Amino acid sequence: MNNDNRRYTFLFIVGTICVIYIVRLFALQVATSEWKNRGSRLTEREVIVYPSRGNIFDRNGKVLVTNQTVYDLMVLPKEVVAFDTLEFCKLVNLPYDELKEILKKSVTYPNVKYKPSPVIKQMLPEEYALFAERLYKFPGFFVQARTLRTYPENLGSLVLGDVGEVNKDILEKHPDYRKGDYIGLNGIEKSYEKELRGKRGIKYVYRDNLGVEHSVENGQLDSAAQEGVDLYSTLDAELQKYGEKLMQNKRGCIVAIEPSTGEILALVSAPTFDPNLLVGRARGQNFAALAKDPLKPLFNRATQAQYRPGSIFKLAQSLTALQLGAITKETRIACNRSIIGCHGPHSMDDLEMAIVHSCNPYFRGVLQRVVEANRDPNNRANDAAMGLAIWNEQIRKLGFGSNLGSDLPGMKKGNVPSPEYYNKKYGVGGWNFSTIYSIAIGEGELLINPVQMCNLACIIANRGFYVPPHTVRQIGRGGSARTEYVTRIDVGVKPDYFETVVNAMEKVVGPGGTANSIKLSDIVICGKTGTVQNEPREDHSVFVCFAPKENPKIALAVYVEYAGFGGTWAAPISSLMIEKFLKGGTTNTAREEQMMNAKILN
Amino acid sequence: MVATGKQNLQLDWGTIALYGTLVLFGWMTIYSAAYNPLLPSPFAFSEEYGKQLVWIGACIFLIVVILYLDAEVFNKLAVYIYLFFVLLLMLVLVIGKEVNGAKAWFGIGDFGIQPSEFSKIGVGLFLSKFISSSGLQLKNLRMRIQAFAIIGLPAFLILLQPDVGSLLTFLAFILVMYREGMSGNVLIAGFASVVIGTLSIVIGAGRTTYPYFGEMSSIWTFIISLFGLAILALIFVRNFVVPRSRRMLYSVTVISLILASTLAFSINYIVDNVLEKHHKERIYVMLSLPVEREDATYNSEMAKITVGSGGFFGRGFHQGPMTQNNYVPEQWTDFIFSAVAEEWGFVGSVAVILLFFALIYRLVALAERQRSQFSRVYGYCVAAILFMHLLINIGMVLGLAPIIGIPLPFFSYGGSSLMAFTILLFIMIRLDAERLSIFR
Numbered sequence A: 001m002n003n004d005n006r007r008y009t010f011l012f013i014v015g016t017i018c019v020i021y022i023v024r025l026f027a028l029q030v031a032t033s034e035w036k037n038r039g040s041r042l043t044e045r046e047v048i049v050y051p052s053r054g055n056i057f058d059r060n061g062k063v064l065v066t067n068q069t070v071y072d073l074m075v076l077p078k079e080v081v082a083f084d085t086l087e088f089c090k091l092v093n094l095p096y097d098e099l100k101e102i103l104k105k106s107v108t109y110p111n112v113k114y115k116p117s118p119v120i121k122q123m124l125p126e127e128y129a130l131f132a133e134r135l136y137k138f139p140g141f142f143v144q145a146r147t148l149r150t151y152p153e154n155l156g157s158l159v160l161g162d163v164g165e166v167n168k169d170i171l172e173k174h175p176d177y178r179k180g181d182y183i184g185l186n187g188i189e190k191s192y193e194k195e196l197r198g199k200r201g202i203k204y205v206y207r208d209n210l211g212v213e214h215s216v217e218n219g220q221l222d223s224a225a226q227e228g229v230d231l232y233s234t235l236d237a238e239l240q241k242y243g244e245k246l247m248q249n250k251r252g253c254i255v256a257i258e259p260s261t262g263e264i265l266a267l268v269s270a271p272t273f274d275p276n277l278l279v280g281r282a283r284g285q286n287f288a289a290l291a292k293d294p295l296k297p298l299f300n301r302a303t304q305a306q307y308r309p310g311s312i313f314k315l316a317q318s319l320t321a322l323q324l325g326a327i328t329k330e331t332r333i334a335c336n337r338s339i340i341g342c343h344g345p346h347s348m349d350d351l352e353m354a355i356v357h358s359c360n361p362y363f364r365g366v367l368q369r370v371v372e373a374n375r376d377p378n379n380r381a382n383d384a385a386m387g388l389a390i391w392n393e394q395i396r397k398l399g400f401g402s403n404l405g406s407d408l409p410g411m412k413k414g415n416v417p418s419p420e421y422y423n424k425k426y427g428v429g430g431w432n433f434s435t436i437y438s439i440a441i442g443e444g445e446l447l448i449n450p451v452q453m454c455n456l457a458c459i460i461a462n463r464g465f466y467v468p469p470h471t472v473r474q475i476g477r478g479g480s481a482r483t484e485y486v487t488r489i490d491v492g493v494k495p496d497y498f499e500t501v502v503n504a505m506e507k508v509v510g511p512g513g514t515a516n517s518i519k520l521s522d523i524v525i526c527g528k529t530g531t532v533q534n535e536p537r538e539d540h541s542v543f544v545c546f547a548p549k550e551n552p553k554i555a556l557a558v559y560v561e562y563a564g565f566g567g568t569w570a571a572p573i574s575s576l577m578i579e580k581f582l583k584g585g586t587t588n589t590a591r592e593e594q595m596m597n598a599k600i601l602n
Numbered sequence B: 001m002v003a004t005g006k007q008n009l010q011l012d013w014g015t016i017a018l019y020g021t022l023v024l025f026g027w028m029t030i031y032s033a034a035y036n037p038l039l040p041s042p043f044a045f046s047e048e049y050g051k052q053l054v055w056i057g058a059c060i061f062l063i064v065v066i067l068y069l070d071a072e073v074f075n076k077l078a079v080y081i082y083l084f085f086v087l088l089l090m091l092v093l094v095i096g097k098e099v100n101g102a103k104a105w106f107g108i109g110d111f112g113i114q115p116s117e118f119s120k121i122g123v124g125l126f127l128s129k130f131i132s133s134s135g136l137q138l139k140n141l142r143m144r145i146q147a148f149a150i151i152g153l154p155a156f157l158i159l160l161q162p163d164v165g166s167l168l169t170f171l172a173f174i175l176v177m178y179r180e181g182m183s184g185n186v187l188i189a190g191f192a193s194v195v196i197g198t199l200s201i202v203i204g205a206g207r208t209t210y211p212y213f214g215e216m217s218s219i220w221t222f223i224i225s226l227f228g229l230a231i232l233a234l235i236f237v238r239n240f241v242v243p244r245s246r247r248m249l250y251s252v253t254v255i256s257l258i259l260a261s262t263l264a265f266s267i268n269y270i271v272d273n274v275l276e277k278h279h280k281e282r283i284y285v286m287l288s289l290p291v292e293r294e295d296a297t298y299n300s301e302m303a304k305i306t307v308g309s310g311g312f313f314g315r316g317f318h319q320g321p322m323t324q325n326n327y328v329p330e331q332w333t334d335f336i337f338s339a340v341a342e343e344w345g346f347v348g349s350v351a352v353i354l355l356f357f358a359l360i361y362r363l364v365a366l367a368e369r370q371r372s373q374f375s376r377v378y379g380y381c382v383a384a385i386l387f388m389h390l391l392i393n394i395g396m397v398l399g400l401a402p403i404i405g406i407p408l409p410f411f412s413y414g415g416s417s418l419m420a421f422t423i424l425l426f427i428m429i430r431l432d433a434e435r436l437s438i439f440r
């Protein structure tokens, strides 16, 4: 039997396999670019060019926040060859066990061996310099430069805010962020994140057989990084620093605003901390320590605290009652201390003197005239509800119960009681004026935030308007503030009505006034003390003011917790701030020292 | 034993030219894939490309020696050469060096010798001698068993190393025996076995919940299907086949069913219980079955990406980003075809496949023009061995065969493989050169 024909079977088998392989090659190489693209993703490294975040300056051009370069030591496991681990650990100052753990993690899902993973994050330049020269001996290890925030003036930690790596929540909500990106978490860093952040650039590089990196397609696919925009803040570094010093060893806050522009000059929350603590590798540890501190340094008392305002609220009551026509400046009301207590020798003040004396029965009477105006003669409860609604509407125009449209993140709105509020609390018809009169003197259910208090001083200083308090006056060099911060907001009170209030405030800081001790020979300060009761603890010491009386340059609200009478602590601190801002400092060093050294943390 | 009548030598220069082209192309690919930028010289003897040059030099020496030997030598010494390599295969199990889990190497300093590569020469020669000297074609059962024993002894020794790749290349000799008259049913049975084996792995990888029996391996679905097919076949035979053939076809069907079921069970059992985890994963990767670890798919993925990266015209010599960045581990050995594919593209890859086809085609032509059956059988041995390497190696790179470590002839780095293939090929060229003066 002849098997010669079997040569064709043999060649047919070989030929079929060759054809199958050629078809397969065609499928992998020509028909689809899928495999080629996957290759590109591996070999054409996408290098992220991090833009440097915008700097933040104070109103005089002093640098408050800037960047420093730090280095992340990275490992690309694919390129690591056997190396002297002991020498390496000694060089980069890393325990051997940790290195072992890191290397293991770098090849464990979701990390893979052809993607870099961090070994040591955020080394300072001096740490990196120690081994920079010898790193070449360890293939697969390289450093990546990044920038971190730094605060040369060491002030304003809460108002400036901090940045941190984006977490999972942020990544899910904001797809334009990537793992490892930084984001402003607080203060100006948060509210101006968009401007400060800049735009990340992407550079595609490809490494040739010598390991040299080349740009892909002449860089046509690259996108340049856009540096973050510099911000010129409204803060006055000197004033801020001075305020922080005055408030050291105390709990409370200072808000200072330029009345005509709404620019926040200083925003102190005490106790404060060094903003540099929340930067770099120690951030997590320091943050935890600060969060545990019983004095709550991370709590921004100036924006997030809601206090009962106490006597200073009588200023707002006066303006509201005058505007609503419930009283005139001549209206006299007897100091009837049977219902509500009072201080000092007076019996039948007019409005101005009632403010100076902080006469409680007077203002109870004022609110009664606003609320119980016989709008519903048959039903006292309904009458009060109608009156309170009118009062509420007018008092809100002064900025209470809102965040003022400020750029301070997390501003609390406070509480201005409305009829609905009391209906909920006592039931419809379950309350009337005698139930709620303590709000007449800034007590009861009223809650006001310190920025709102300072804003009230601004309104009075401006005789009828305010600009939403804000922290940034120029976005970019020569730029302007956001449009909402160049618009005046009218509070709907006739300018005439302010004169009585202003004159009364001037007298408060004068002979017989509750803040007489802070009177200055060269600057007329208009103020109002407040003392908020905290039975059984000490009272909160409160003072709001502006200066000078004509053409005011600064308005202040100072709140010192558990410190006692308003004239004793809050007022002197205010006057020192005014002198610092208007004259560059005080000659009354005895008072300055007394305030700075006082420790009120009981 | 010195050759006589040198003036009569008629060397087949076409085959030699194909050999030269493949070796040169192979060396260039090694030079690119294993390139060390610190030692760019081709004569950097510490690097793979420098060493390969030494091996190429050694091959030229071997070629000269082979061409100067009398063609009769190979016929006469076939048995001794065979026994010599069988001895080496036994020895390597005792004193061999273990590399990648297989005792397959004799270590001599920096160099290693892999006797399994050379043993194919011995088997080829002895098988040719056996078939030609018996004067019979492979029809007789006793002869077939003897021929299988010749192949089986070294194959068994290689299995003990264990080196599955080299073992599979011994399947080449079945193709040779088919050419020499063994029943074609062997090839059909082989093909059917591959289909049944593949299906039993693919189907057996899953689990199914069966009524009354609960959850079990899905291999039972396959077995039930086989029984169903058999019943259909029996019904067909009963109704449509002439009565005198029925009896024979009944038994063929039943025996086929028994064999197929046994094969499916055994393969499923071996994959699940005998094979080591990484072997099982390699097979799963090839069949696109899910594997747990990313590592298992890494080599296969990287090889495919590297091939795809080449595109139509390739990235150019020394320009393949995947190759130059060593994404494929030890690319200059078993995965070298991926470097060809990336740097020379579809055009270059097809050219290499066609070069191999041309060489195999030429070898078949040489074999068929021999007057001596010894030379013809030997020619088929060379062609079939080359084909098996091509089939498994390129299939592996293209993701069509499991990852089995065998070299691509003339391309892969390594002295044993290059020298073994050179000897194998040039013995045939030497035999062919005297085809006119030898009658039997």
Ligand SMILES: [Zn+2]
Pocket (backbone or CB within 6 Å): A335, A342, A343, A346, A357, A358, A359, A360, A361, A362
């Ligand atoms: Zn009174």
